Amino acid sequence: MSEQYEPARAAEERDPTAVPGGAESETIGGAVGAEDPYQFHRGENRKHDGRDAIEFIGVRKAFGRNVVLNGLDLGLPEGQISMILGPSGTGKSVCIKHIVGLMYPDEGDVRVFGQSVPSLSDDELFELRKRFGVLFQDGALFGSMNLYDNVAFPLRQHTDKSEEEIREIVMRRLREVGLADAAEKMPNELSGGMRKRAGFARALVLEPDIVLFDEPDSGLDPVRTALLCELIREVHEENGGTYVVITHDIMSARRLADYIAVLWRGRIVESGPAEELFQSDNPFVRQFLTGDARGPLGME
Numbered sequence: 001m002s003e004q005y006e007p008a009r010a011a012e013e014r015d016p017t018a019v020p021g022g023a024e025s026e027t028i029g030g031a032v033g034a035e036d037p038y039q040f041h042r043g044e045n046r047k048h049d050g051r052d053a054i055e056f057i058g059v060r061k062a063f064g065r066n067v068v069l070n071g072l073d074l075g076l077p078e079g080q081i082s083m084i085l086g087p088s089g090t091g092k093s094v095c096i097k098h099i100v101g102l103m104y105p106d107e108g109d110v111r112v113f114g115q116s117v118p119s120l121s122d123d124e125l126f127e128l129r130k131r132f133g134v135l136f137q138d139g140a141l142f143g144s145m146n147l148y149d150n151v152a153f154p155l156r157q158h159t160d161k162s163e164e165e166i167r168e169i170v171m172r173r174l175r176e177v178g179l180a181d182a183a184e185k186m187p188n189e190l191s192g193g194m195r196k197r198a199g200f201a202r203a204l205v206l207e208p209d210i211v212l213f214d215e216p217d218s219g220l221d222p223v224r225t226a227l228l229c230e231l232i233r234e235v236h237e238e239n240g241g242t243y244v245v246i247t248h249d250i251m252s253a254r255r256l257a258d259y260i261a262v263l264w265r266g267r268i269v270e271s272g273p274a275e276e277l278f279q280s281d282n283p284f285v286r287q288f289l290t291g292d293a294r295g296p297l298g299m300e
Ligand SMILES: Nc1ncnc2c1ncn2[C@@H]1O[C@H](COP(=O)(O)OP(=O)(O)OP(=O)(O)O)[C@@H](O)[C@H]1O
Pocket: 063, 066, 068, 086, 087, 088, 089, 090, 091, 092, 093, 094, 095, 248
């Protein structure tokens, strides 16, 4: 074997901080130095009442040498509002993409209601996706359609309901999010908060079992964030369902979360009922949930 095909072992011998188990220049969530990258990951997955709607089982996902998920084990309870919290760039959006089958794990499994998402055929995945509503960061509205048509879109695409039935559902959802008077407006006439509420209405029209929220608080001022959290909670109380919210906003977590999972370096540091996590004595969890500059999390 020529010299250039033996770099991994040689590099580990030269560099005691190289990641064990192969590729010498893999990085795991920005971990540097000789410290144990998992010293705060106590593997605590506190119990909750009920069953998991979504499970990550030993999921590994790398982009080239960037190992984003590194043996992720996580269960998110059915019927509750779960929040996946973690520093920027830690893989929260990558988790969401695995749940809806937009990304597949390199190793491990992702299950939704017990079904292995990577094993589904295209048709089965299409059926599963009908059970999801997704609220993207900017609401992801179609710029060429007014609000009414945006919210009606999934119903026209995926059901054979009459326009009369569609009108009843769309207006009910728009009323629910406080936008009934804005039905004729175009997305570019709306504020960021209104666009998010419209995206929320659209995410709900097919009565999804699971609603995924990608940083619902991004770009909103604190008051609008608080109002949106209140709305999400009210709608959840009214409709039920499994909500999964990704964010790094601790105030939103305090307002919304029934269940919290703290993600860092590709694994869960700790997860469990929100009130228990806010009492955690884990130094990383405490630092992250209090927003303290001092603690294990640096500028990495
Ligand atoms: N399609 C992709 N190709 C290559 N790298 C990717 C891809 N998607 C995500 N990544 C990388 O995965 C890592 C995690 O990204 P992700 O967007 O999931 O983080 P995040 O926790 O949602 O961050 P933020 O809170 O800033 O939105 C980043 O290093 C990102 O560059």
